[in-house]
Amino acid sequence: MKLIISEIPIEGLNLDTSIVCESESIISPVNIHLRIDKADTEISIKGDFSARLRLQCSRCLNEFEKEDYIHVDVVYHPLTEIVTVEKHEIKIDELNTDFYSGDELDISALIKEQIELNIPMKPLCDELCKGICPGCGADLNFQVCSCPKQKIDPRFAELSKLLK
Structure with missing residues (x-):
């Protein structure tokens, strides 16, 4: 799902929809509830989404399904704001910063990335497995x-x- 940056209204945009993400672990459409605001060239995306995931238990190796709820708070800046390509140590307050180029922003890439980052390192089918x-x-x-x-x-x- 691509968002046209120039079409984001001044008062912002509420996005309530479902999209399909191509991923082995995402088995249902992702329900999205996002608030998108634009201030000059900065784009702020805040909200929640949920998806049904198919995971493999790290103890018994059986597949199981899990509903995952994720909160997102990301600020996008244009790629042109990067002054140099020198090494840069990311500070803690920059962890929710990303960059875009052109007039399009791919929301589905953000959603897929956030879901995959929220998958536990050792998923469990049950705490008592x-x-x-x-x-x-x-x-x-x-x-x-x-x-x-x-x-x-x-x-x-x-x-x-x-x-x-």
């Missing part, structure tokens, strides 16, 4: 592992008594 057995590969959420109990090294037998 038991995962899989490292010995036989059984899904411990649905099966009892048939692996023999590990024998304790006799040198550490005394330490195991502390756990009881």
